[in-house]
Amino acid sequence: MADIKHDFDLLEMPVEGVAAYWLSLKKLVGNKKNFKPIHEEAQHTSEEYIRYLLEIGFGNFSEETIRKMAQVKTQTMLSSMERRFDCMRVAVLDVATVENPHRSVAKLYADFPQAPLPGDKAIRFAQELLRLMPDKYKGRERFFDVGYKVPDDKLIVALLFYIFYARHEGKDACQALLPLISSVYFRDALSMVIDGFDVPFVRKWLKKHKEALLKDMQFKCAMSTELCIGIASRMDYEDLHSIARAYLHSNGGTQSV
Template sequence: MSQTAAQNIRDFDLLEMPMEGVAAYWLSLKKLVGNRRNFKGVDQEAEFTSEPFVRHLLEITFSGDMGEDRVRRCAAARGDLLRGELNRRLDLMRVAVLDVAGGENPLRTMARIAALYPVPPITTEKALGYAQELLRQAGEKPPAERFFDVSHRLQDDRLVVALLFYVLLSRHHGRMACRPFLEHLGSRFFADGMALVADGFDAPFVRKWLKKHKQVLLDDVRDKMSMSVELALGIKARLSYDDVFRIARSYMR
């Protein structure tokens, strides 16, 4: 793939990209490959994408001699692992949103967060210390500052600190103090949940919304992973572009 094409998919993300966008990625790959038997150019694609499932799928499909069944098993195992990680990060965000809604003590928030890990990625003392430092800086730095960001792609320790910051911010300055930060957040799930809280929706409604929307997001990612496996295998089998497109269309409404 050309450097320009690679640059366009550096931020490829299965959670954020719509099904049509994921299909377009694989169809563009098919156009570049054509019916060639040599996939040398395709396996180099893995180094240009930060999307972990797609990178893994490119590696196991186009590098080496894995058969179709083994590719499916490896892709399924990787998909389960990544969806599990995503589920936990969305749960972390859900804890923070609900504790903002309830004006919860950040120590109790951290206890709930820690319960989601076999071993927490950061100690309570460090997490609260960093979050309090962010609170001190909130009046000095712009809301778009990356340290205030919340995203499922953050390292776990950074995500925990950022979430505690919003619990502290709302506890000290009220829910509306979070408003200026929401449009700059990388996670729409967290931003939309926080917006519901800031708009005055009651905690039971927000809890139900977060639970339902989280499941919708996880199901959507599962379907994009499933489609990606079928399209990658179709490309490897040197199906025609029209047949690869028919596979993609099977997954789209």
């Protein structure tokens, strides 16, 4: 049986890895008419977009409908990711400038049509996390995580905590918490602030890197859609491989799959 990686993060997995995943699925099902292994894979895959494709791609939808549905799903995901990246950007810059957390709340909520939770409650929860420092947070590490998959209300509280903590203890104090952060985007930017990079540089990096991450994610979603449709239409493995190679080459990829 082909080696399938069920749990992965589409954002952080390189495009070569995403292509290899779909090619492994093709080896698993071959040219069989029965897609039961695909339906089982959907039940065990935690990656949201991949699971969605597995659910819609092997039923009765036409290729055109699958592409339209996948495009809507991509746009929805990218919009949510961009909002969370923007919140991380606000928090990193407010850590760097030692901003008043009460002002930070207003900035963070500017990206939301409705507040994820009342501002005063978010402040109170963040202050409760602050009281767990420096040695009472063991066993509660998840509350200090910042990631694009973290629910909006918990993300806001975690970001406010870092703003509070840096204001009370200094930016360098955040160094010990870096391993608790799942978002490479937030962790790298916060590391720059801790290392003393100037604010204009960090601001520019946050903007450019967010654009690069979202563009890469959109590309991997598009490739996944086409490879999914190829498997569903029982395309030969070599032809599916050619589609994957075309995406790798157009994305500047150099590794083989």
